[in-house]
Amino acid sequence: MNVIFISIPISLILVGVAVWAFFWAVRSGQYDDLDSPAYTVLSDDDDKKRPRKKDNR
Amino acid sequence: MTTTCYHCGDAVPADCTLEITVDDAPQPICCSGCHAVASMIFGAGLDDFYKFRPAPTGRPEDISAGRVDRYARFDEDRVQQDFVFRDNDGICEASLLIEGLYCTACGWLIERSLDGVPGIREIRVNPATGRAMLRWDPDQVHLSQLMAHMGRLGYQPHPVLADAMATQANRERRSAMRRLIVAGLGMMQAMMFAVALYFGQYHGMDPDHMQFLRLVSMLVATPVVLYAGLPIFLGAIRDLRNLRPGMDVPVSLAIGAGYFASVWVTFMGGPEIYFDSISMFTFFLLVARYVEMAARHRANATNDALARLVPDTAIRLGGDGGEEEVPLRDLSLGDRLLVRPGATIPADGTVLRGHGRVDESMLTGESDPQVRYAGSSVVGGSVNLGDSIEIRVDRLGQDTVVSHISRLLRRAQAERPGLARLADTVARYFVSVVLVAALTVFAVWWRIDPAMAFPVTLAMLVATCPCALSLATPTALAAGTNRMASNGLLVTRGDALETLAKVNHVVLDKTGTLTEGRLGVVEVRRLSDCSDRQALAIASALEHHSEHPLARAFPRDPAGAPAENAEVVRGAGVDGSIAGQRYRIGRPDWVADLSGAGVSDELARGAWVVLGNEHGLLAAYRLADRLRSDAAETVAALQAAGIDVEIASGDAPSAVEGVAERLSIRRWQARMSPEQKLARLRQIQAEGAVVLMVGDGINDAPVLAGANVSAALNEGTALAQTSAAMVLLGGRLRHLADGLATARRTLRVIRQNLALSASYNASVLPLAAMGLVPPWLAAIGMTLSSVVVVMNARRLCGRDHAVGRCVLPPANTRSQGVLQP
Known part of the structure; x- marks a missing residue:
């Protein structure tokens, strides 16, 4: 069980990285709108050229 | 059954033939405004919009x-x-x-x-x-x-x-989000170590391992308590300084005491640490705070809305007659300004030259345009419907009528009665009970067994910590709010739903609320053998060239023959030719001039718009503000639910009486200023009624804020919406009745939840006080009670009605994902 003396500090470092990543995301405004992004993925057109869709068919 | 417009959901007029092809099937469209927007959306391949929107969009009015x-x-x-x-x-x-x-x-x-x-x-x-x-x-x-x-x-x-306000709100939201993240991640880690420690208690654990796990628990709980929990401690300090102990006090006592006791145990040895429990409390409390904050920020948007009523630039006339466009803040008293037709009047003033009609409906609720001559005063924020006028600036900034209304609004918001105060009282009561109980328990155990006094007291504070209690209301509110939103009623304030369930008196504005708030054709008179349909096509083609509000009453038909050489004659109408024939539409005498025909007295006196050609008059249209199609149904439903319905309008008595009669509303009052409406509201409230105000114009803003709960129609002025606690989507009144039913169900669920969590807390309190609750049982009990409460709230989300079209939750139920298990 002595492995926890190594594995737990590693997990804590990972948590630290996660906190840093979250803070970075908050700072860059990614949490300012919590609703739209969740639903935009449902629509199948994350292709920016979509407005010219008619030309493609 | 009437067909409804594919874009805006309004009823399609019988004489309208517009349609748009969706998935190879034609869909009806009510007006060319909607047609233009829908065509643009389909043309850009953005048809998914129609799939994802929660409710039909507003009609493109302008x-x-x-x-x-x-x-x-x-x-x-x-x-x-x-x-x-x-x-x-x-x-x-x-x-x-x-x-x-x-x-x-x-x-x-x-x-x-x-x-x-x-x-x-x-x-x-x-x-x-x-x-x-x-x-x-x-x-x-x-x-x-x-x-x-x-x-x-x-x-x-x-x-x-x-503006500073928005920036500050943004900072606050981001800071809350950071604390939430720290508390959430810290909680997960602390609980993970806690599980290991619980197992260790049963199966035996190497003391080194146990000590190590306690140390790392402390490491992850420390930022949760000291960083994430900081606002809670600050709140408690503020409460104590004001001698008004709120929920923050026992909560910080539990968190603080739990933390320091656990630190003590970690270093000095002892039976139990509480890092997991206090991290979890902190997280749940922060979630509740976040919900509250989001609702508050929404309410603050009012300031923006008011600012946009006034135009940002004005046309100033120089001494030499030159025109100069200047920003509003550069204006000074006595400046001469030119107000073009259709423009918003930039400041309160006196008309110097020209005369025209002014639409003050946003400020007074008066649906008919007011005539203003040289010498009469005009109000900033109203719209000039007539010819260009020249005005002298009399009042600016803080002194204008718009500012006055906004001050009224702020005052009404500050006076917001009821729930907030009640919640405070209950909290203080609860807090006192818990504090007294904790002290007693500590004293008693000190006499029985000093070694057990601290752990038992702490266990009691932990067990009574209102975890389920604090989740009971927000989860049910969030679920109810979501449900209402999918039915077309957006809730923008946290307490609106609770109050809505208790409403027993509804006060309705007339203009723009019961009526559509825009002119429509209410009567057609044929004056020749030209068919109604033909005449309307000609009228529409001509009026297409005018931006006058009267012109908007005519449906646009893009398929119809366009008018040529169309000329808009100010104060008269439109002159143009279609297929070689010259036509005029507008003021009866002016139209009659074209053919030399006479105009009957009736047409000359009433509010008629006449169409004619060189041979005579073709048709006459009477324009008026139409009743909303769902007004009667809604009023009937409200009355059936045992709610008193009353109209308070700024409009003329005759207009109000007609509407009241048609909707069988017995109580109505006309020509009311915002102050009078607010006074009337206070009077009803003093009689013990819980009032729902439904309004539209800016004049309603203070009244909306002063009512127990308020709703605005989304076609209405932006200000009214943001000061209202609820917004009716798509300008549909009938969502009110649905919303009321949902609100009542939500309140029932909240009561059940409160009863559930309170009975859990009440039963666990004596057990904990007797020292009979081991930590693992407290943890399971707490979690279970929370889960039960959340599951009960989820029942509100059930879609037993045919609501299907809502795919999206609206923007303002943003905290939901956080609350759900």
């Missing part, structure tokens, strides 16, 4: 919204310096407040649609705040073009200054 020249003034450097930021590469950035933006689908539509415009570097639309952030290259595209693009989609953009 046909000039899509015209570039309307926004031309925002291209001027002098105007732009206030709200446009330019970076070193010459890329401009501005923030726009978008009227009509309520759901994510709208935001998606605007983003997608503008993304393809050349010159746009970035566009981000945030439906939660109703704002869009734009970055564009001024060499490739003008701001006015981008704004016109939004206008063509049926949304009204307004540039906003980076």
